[in-house]
Amino acid sequence: MIGSDRQKPQPSIYNRSYTINSTSTLDYPLKPSPNSSLNRSESVKKHSDSIKGKVKHLCSIFEARRGSKPNPKPKPPSDETQLQSKLKSEKLDKFEKTLIQLPGTEDRVVIYFTSLRGIRRTYEDCYSVRTILKFFRVFIDERDISMDSAYRNELVAVLGQKHVSLPQVFIKGKYVGGADVIKQLHETGQLAKALKGLPVRLSNAWQVCDTCGDVRFVPCANCSGSKKVFDEDEDLLIRCPDCNENGLVRCPNCSS
Structure with a gap:
């Protein structure tokens, strides 16, 4: 019969039972052997030993160079500083x-x-x-x-x-x-x-004078800042003898 002549189907790779059985037959080393190159403790130990050796070698080089060089002399002061x-x-x-x-x-x-x-x-x-x-x-x-x-x-x-x-x-x-x-x-x-030894002000040195407003000058009281006064004897205006060229006098409150 035609059905009897058909060949049996080969197991598919998607067959779960087949894949499980096939993978179970593989021999994977789950635990590395003590002598394997993947031993982490031995690799770390060798690496640390090599680093320590390099550090010691560098320290010896720097100590030798430091001992060979004399102490540097202090730099003389520059011309500008002098x-x-x-x-x-x-x-x-x-x-x-x-x-x-x-x-x-x-x-x-x-x-x-x-x-x-x-x-x-x-x-x-x-x-x-x-x-x-x-x-x-x-x-x-x-x-x-x-x-x-x-x-x-x-x-x-x-x-x-x-x-x-x-x-x-x-x-x-x-x-x-x-x-x-x-x-x-x-x-x-x-x-x-x-x-040292000079008299110290009892009031605040930063306080602004109420009379002159820290200008230290005020208008002359004799001529009111006009620089001219009337002389009754001469019957004319004369120059005020009390103020300066600006009609000002020193503040009596904050100036000597």
Whole structure:
């Protein structure tokens, strides 16, 4: 018969029983042998031993090189550093041995400055020096040359120079210098020693004066700032003798 002549179907690879039986017959080594190259403990041990050996070798090389080199000599100071230290020492000596005196100011600090902001660098120097001096709460005689030209003439006469930069500071009647000198003295602590012994203000040094508003000048009470007064004897207007060229006088509340 035709059905009897048919061959039996071969087992398919998708037959689960066949695949299970076939795979079960395979011989896979589930546990590696002790002598196998996949032994992790031996590989880690060999690797760590090799690292330790390399580290020891490198340490010996560095120690040998360190011992062979002499100790490096300290670098000499640069020319700029030497120049700055020299200038600083000269300025300190100049302050201690100065011969320029401002009579009548032995009990105070006098600063000549300007309140105008026409030159930014000059204004910033004046502001910084005033801030440093106010920190010590000593009495400061602030002489603004932009408000009274008599202060400028006075400063030029004392220093003996026609062109004078601002600010200029006098401590206990002795000439100290400008902004750079004051900043260096403050950084080195010499400024505190120079101000020692001066009377200290009991009020807050940062408090604004109620009379002048920290301008240090007020309109003249004699001429009301007009710079002219009537002379009854001469029957004419004359120049007010009490105020300056701007019709101002120093504030009686915050100025000497």
